[in-house]
Amino acid sequence: MKVAAKKDLPVCEIRRFLEPGPIVLVSSAYKGKTNIMTMGWHTVMDFEPSRIGCYIWDQNHSFGLIKASKQCAINIPTFDLIKQAIAIGNCSGASIDKFDRFGLTPVPAERIAPPLIKECYANFECRLIEFLARYSFFVFEVVKAHTATAPKYPRTFHYRGDGVFMVSGRNVSFRSLFKSHNL
Numbered sequence: 178m179k180v181a182a183k184k185d186l187p188v189c190e191i192r193r194f195l196e197p198g199p200i201v202l203v204s205s206a207y208k209g210k211t212n213i214m215t216m217g218w219h220t221v222m223d224f225e226p227s228r229i230g231c232y233i234w235d236q237n238h239s240f241g242l243i244k245a246s247k248q249c250a251i252n253i254p255t256f257d258l259i260k261q262a263i264a265i266g267n268c269s270g271a272s273i274d275k276f277d278r279f280g281l282t283p284v285p286a287e288r289i290a291p292p293l294i295k296e297c298y299a300n301f302e303c304r305l306i307e308f309l310a311r312y313s314f315f316v317f318e319v320v321k322a323h324t325a326t327a328p329k330y331p332r333t334f335h336y337r338g339d340g341v342f343m344v345s346g347r348n349v350s351f352r353s354l355f356k357s358h359n360l
């Protein structure tokens with residue numbers, strides 16, 4: 178493929194190319210208080226056991242709840258929830274109940290205390306297994322996962338920076354080109 182001429186890019190902007198995993202909603206709880214935050218900076222680290230690494234800013238109210246309880250749920254919203262996801266990421270749970278404010282329904286989880294978000298397509302129950310204070314980086318193990326049975330490919334949304342999102346769309350299968358252990 179022919180690539181257009183290149184220019185220097187400030188390294189602080191490279192995230193826009195790597196970021197587009199789906200935006201997720203992280204629900205947490207500690208001492209009877211629950212919260213939700215919006216998160217884009219997460220990465221799959223393994224699948225058996227299933228581990229996810231996440232950057233959670235230490236100024237977020239969720240940071241303290243998750244660090245103290247060592248648990249959270251990662252919930253996958255679909256495009257119909259995009260406005261709520263932005264608003265949830267623009268306010269602090271220190272002063273409001275975000276489930277109540279954004280009309281989301283808390284559902285008891287099976288293996289962790291924080292509630293799952295009913296309106297989300299999938300919910301992953303996570304336990305904290307490692308915390309790197311220097312980078313505010315949390316490593317979770319997913320101990321239980323719930324997902325809607327349809328559609329097969331949910332319409333997730335992915336942040337590109339500057340207020341712009343990519344919405345998941347067309348799927349293309351190249352299955353026959355893969356080594357089976359890489360599928």
Ligand SMILES: Cc1cc2nc3c(=O)[nH]c(=O)nc-3n(C[C@H](O)[C@H](O)[C@H](O)COP(=O)(O)O)c2cc1C
Nearest residue numbers: 214215216217218233234237238239266268269270
């Ligand atoms: C699209 C989007 C993505 C975000 N991604 C992250 C993230 O990966 N890590 C993070 O710490 N905050 C992220 N935020 C910011 C938090 O959601 C925001 O600081 C929120 O107010 C935290 O809520 P809390 O203080 O109730 O925990 C994101 C916000 C938006 C809108």
